[in-house]
Amino acid sequence: MARLSNKTALITGGTSGIGLETARRFIEEGARVIVTGTNPDNIAEAQRVLGPDALVLKADAGDVAAQKGVADAVKARFGTLDIAFLNAGIADFGPVEQWTEAAFDRSFAINVKGPYFLVQALLPVLANPASIVLNTSINAHLGMPGSSIYAATKAAFLSMARTLSGELVGRDIRVNAVSPGPVRTPLHDRLGSTPEENAAIGDAIKAQIPLGRYGHSKEIADAVVFLASDEGGFALGTEIILDGGMATL
Template sequence: MSRLQGKRTLITGGTSGIGLETAKHFLAEGARVVVTGNNPGNIARAQAELGNEVLVLRADSANVAEQQHLARVIADHYGQLDVVFLNAGVSVWVPVEQWTEEMFDRSFDINVKGPYFLIQALLPVFANPASVVLNTSINAHVGAARSSVYAATKAAFLNLSKTLSSELLERGIRVNAVSPGPVETPLYDKLGIPDAYREQVNKDIAATIPAGRFGAPEEIAKAVLYLASDESRWTIGSEIIVDGGRTLNG
């Protein structure tokens, strides 16, 4: 198939989980792909899986200087950029009394600040038209305990799909969001849940999902593919929730 034939694309956080699966879908649809990551092991594995034609770069989403450097690399590599999937992020679930200022800042730096300044740095690089897809979360809508800071970062990020669409549309740049529910990805391995409790925690989470299971990365990737493609050219400032019905429960 060729839904993205010849499209020059960038996927941040593309070395594992949803990002890596999306990279595979983009490649299958004819896109040229650059992915970023921050874990050397994941970067090496992604390079092996995606092949030598894919540029796999190390870039810390929290570091504005690295995001600005990334934009320069993309300009040198492609000339112009047709699609960016801003997927890099961190999910930290901690009771409110345990948060420190450093932890708070780190979450916002990775999930909001870095991606925001990457968009800014890419403005001269975007083609006209171009598509920006933000990976947000249903936690922007759901009041889950211990998610206060994570949910706040995702609510802020989600809002950019509307405000930046309004500001950038005259440049031919449309911005949309995909908001996953719980998905089986390495992100959940970063939550610090002891192995002894992981199975029970997974059962508890699955019980909140009407579909009765976690989502799969490819189910999110297909929504991203639609938003990245010209099929969605009349979709602007919108959000696609892919959550197995989780938000039906409030």
């Protein structure tokens, strides 16, 4: 299939995990892709995986000033943008008494503030029509202990999908969200301080998933392809939850 033929797509945090798999799926569907990341090794690997036609940029998702640089790079390379998948984010967990102001600000900068100003920076280059998909989280709906800040950032991001959908629909820009449950990515491998802690946390999370397994990056990427393509043309301000039943069973 070529559901994204002749489309140009930006994927933030696109050098690993869900972002990289989504970039791969977009290319399979005929899109030209731009991805961003910060880790030099991941950037090099993403360039290898996605091929020479992909534009791989180093950009800090939490740096407001850097967002205009991303938009400028998109305009210089492709002129306009049809799809933006705002996927970059961090997942820091801990009990309320351990949080510091600096850690709080870092989570909100990367997960909320930076992406918001990226949308602002992209407005002049977004095509008509265009699709924006935000990667939120099932944690926006759960009261999981230790997730207070992460869940708050994702709840803010989910609210942004709803409010921006109403604000931008007049420009024929659709804004929607995907809310994954636990997906085995490099992000989840850093939840603990040691491999043993990671394993213990992973087992505890898996026990909360009615389907009895972690999600796969491709399952999330396929939902993003749907929302980004003409097949999802009637989706506006909506949220696709892919959590193995965590929030409903």
